[in-house]
Amino acid sequence: MNLRAIKPQHETRTRILDAAEELFMQHGFEGTSMRLLTAKAGVNLAAVNYHFGSKDALVEAVFRRRLDPMNTARLAELDKLEAAERAPQPEAIIRAFIAPGLRLMEDAKAGGRNFVRLLGRTYTEPNKALRALIGQMYAPTMQRYKAALERALPQMPSEELVWRMHFMFGTLAYTLAATDTVQLIAGCKPEDRYDARLLEERLAAFLAAGLNAPLKNVIRKAA
Amino acid sequence: MNLRAIKPQHETRTRILDAAEELFMQHGFEGTSMRLLTAKAGVNLAAVNYHFGSKDALVEAVFRRRLDPMNTARLAELDKLEAAERAPQPEAIIRAFIAPGLRLMEDAKAGGRNFVRLLGRTYTEPNKALRALIGQMYAPTMQRYKAALERALPQMPSEELVWRMHFMFGTLAYTLAATDTVQLIAGCKPEDRYDARLLEERLAAFLAAGLNAPLKNVIRKAA
DNA sequence: CTAGCATTCAAACGTTCGTTTGAATTCCAT
DNA sequence: ATGGAATTCAAACGAACGTTTGAATGCTAG
Numbered sequence A, B: 001m002n003l004r005a006i007k008p009q010h011e012t013r014t015r016i017l018d019a020a021e022e023l024f025m026q027h028g029f030e031g032t033s034m035r036l037l038t039a040k041a042g043v044n045l046a047a048v049n050y051h052f053g054s055k056d057a058l059v060e061a062v063f064r065r066r067l068d069p070m071n072t073a074r075l076a077e078l079d080k081l082e083a084a085e086r087a088p089q090p091e092a093i094i095r096a097f098i099a100p101g102l103r104l105m106e107d108a109k110a111g112g113r114n115f116v117r118l119l120g121r122t123y124t125e126p127n128k129a130l131r132a133l134i135g136q137m138y139a140p141t142m143q144r145y146k147a148a149l150e151r152a153l154p155q156m157p158s159e160e161l162v163w164r165m166h167f168m169f170g171t172l173a174y175t176l177a178a179t180d181t182v183q184l185i186a187g188c189k190p191e192d193r194y195d196a197r198l199l200e201e202r203l204a205a206f207l208a209a210g211l212n213a214p215l216k217n218v219i220r221k222a223a
Numbered sequence C: 001c002t003a004g005c006a007t008t009c010a011a012a013c014g015t016t017c018g019t020t021t022g023a024a025t026t027c028c029a030t
Numbered sequence D: 001a002t003g004g005a006a007t008t009c010a011a012a013c014g015a016a017c018g019t020t021t022g023a024a025t026g027c028t029a030g
Helices: A011-027 A034-041 A047-051 A055-084 A090-106 A112-122 A128-152 A158-177 A196-211 A216-222 B011-027 B034-041 B047-051 B055-084 B090-106 B112-122 B128-152 B158-177 B196-211 B216-222
Strands: none
Touching (some): A011 A034, A011 A047, A011 A055, A011 A112, A034 A047, A055 A090, A055 A112, A055 A128, A090 A112, A090 A128, A090 A158, A090 A196, A112 A128, A112 A158, A158 A196, A158 B196, A196 B196, B011 B047, B034 B047, B055 B128, B090 B112, B090 B128, B090 B158, B090 B196, B112 B158
């Protein structure tokens, strides 16, 4: 019997990463103990230190596993957009940026939803090293999107664009991180919460309008 | 010498709350030990348990101290607005909502800035009890603002409004929580970061436009 | 078959955590 | 001034933490 085909090369690593993804999302990094994590993964307590070196290194691996493909997808969407037309519309650029995250959110079985919520939380995590890691993983992608938006909105001051991208990023992060339990505003249908297509329409409409908001108030009052 | 006038009634409590506010913001709740906290506050290690009962109760007290006045301010701003005219403009309502938070951000000396950043982070904190506490502290205010926005935007479906309020909330939370160190998008002038007036103009323009975004795309595609 | 490497395992390591204790001290009304 | 409550203090508690260890086991190339 060829059991090797059933048991992948690094099954223990994968089991740990999956368990970490879920537990970090539920309890945070410091709130998740190695004993709980390894128990959930069904591996020995020492397995994390053996395969990853330390808990911090595991945290980094959790992010690298998902963030690298997501960045690639974001850049690919932008490439496709810019190949079709020289200066894509702002809303199209926004959709290219948010789509990979939303797609990951729909993938509940493979743990993508866990990661997406974890990611949304980590943008505001007090862990400096982790924020620095994520920042450097994002930097090239952000520069590409900034340049694309500058071409799409040539009349907008660069400084204002940076702030509006900042706002966009916050909206996306918060939306992805939002939990079922916290419902500050009652009334949204729970079944809509994970409908990525519906959410993309709502986000794209909101963000495109915000990005295109009139400039006069800001410029006049800021002078 | 009347030292009692210099040393307030519960100086130890205040010193603890101030230190907690700053350290929780910097290192998170679980990342802040009682020993570090009490050392920073200049009080005995046992003082937190004596005055607050437990670390969890201290966390709750930290939020109650600032959130109660902020909610009061938010409701007062809305009262003033609705007293002046029957159905205020959406942007005016938005400004009433974000102004108290931004005012707190400018108050660096009294620790308001620490709290505001802490608050922004806590919206996505994995601590269930704390999220529930904050949710229930916010609920009445959010209902008032939701009703005001429904009057200001009578043509908008309630479900869509809830989502857009959700987006607004995310933008505000993320903006307040954003740290100096994490700069996913380079280019914003550091001195602008704490200029509440400038930030209010930028936020109000962005959020008002997003809130008023055209509905047709959403309605058509969601059908 | 077996030598050798990779992995798993139970057990223990030292450290740090939040909390408790009981005595010492400070405060304030009488 | 003084008795009693409120507060502060140094010290210690048991529990849980991330990590290390060295032997046991699994796997694979020669």
